[in-house]
Amino acid sequence: MSQRVALIVNPTSGKGAGRALGAQALRLLLEAGHEVVDVSGSDYQQARTQARQVVSDGVDTVVVVGGDGMVHLGVNLCAATSARLAVVAAGTGNDFARNLGLPVRDVSAAVALLTAGSTRRIDLGRVSDGVVGERWFGGVLGAGFDAVVNARAQRMTWPRGQMRYNLAVLRELPVFRPIPYAVELDGRRIETRAMLVAVANTTSFGGGMRVCPDADVTDGLFDVMIVHALSIPAFLRVFPKVYSGTHITHPAVEIHRARRVRLEASGIHSQADGETFADLPIDAEVVPGALRVVTPSEVPA
């Protein structure tokens, strides 16, 4: 069935692969008979402004072509509306798409799902403050070493892709000191010095770092990982284990479940879905079933 679609392409995603994949998505959407409004912009802000207008006028589906940053944009456009989010994963990490069993770098499979796939409701994280209002995230919010690295990587213009993050880690690690946090989990307060705190709706970020390997997007709960203070050599030893999710047995790593999380730390910013997000303190809550996502009919386990 033909749908009214808002298309947002990030041509810079996936080290520039997004441009060609976006052109292919547009062609396939038109060939499938959908009414497409292309709201891609020359930058993120322009795309967001154009997309907001079109979504508020009414669309069936928002299709984003890019990485987790574009998923973040789509999540914020579709959260708590009737619009569905469809992801053409064209990024370097594509954590959200992998977590949900969506096609990765396969435009025709992703576009075909608009008609042949299913719609699944998943939870989202919502952060509200009096200044910018409501903001949402679909994957993982991190406030600590990950956000410092993310901010450094976003300031760098070279190299592109994963290597930029690896270099940012090398630059930040020698000067990083554990951060004094207060973490409130459904009202229970923990005060600790930690390397990072991650509030997870999905399991992974940063291109397969499975910070909370048991996170479930439909359980109405965040998985919250705290990596307590570690020496740099000890942190370097446990760090590679995050790719298999086996870091969770390390004595310095704790995982909790909660509906509401408050994070406090002085002068610390957060990242969410790989995008620079809000300054701490942050109050985040899970909103069950807040997003409708286009998925394969049978999502691989």
Ligand SMILES: Nc1ncnc2c1ncn2[C@@H]1O[C@H](COP(=O)(O)OP(=O)(O)OP(=O)(O)O)[C@@H](O)[C@H]1O
């Ligand atoms: N024209 C544009 N439209 C949208 N975003 C853009 C654009 N140009 C640059 N960007 C930047 O791209 C970033 C998002 O990149 P995205 O996540 O889509 O791809 P990626 O970084 O290759 O993938 P991943 O996040 O999965 O590693 C945003 O921070 C945004 O500022």
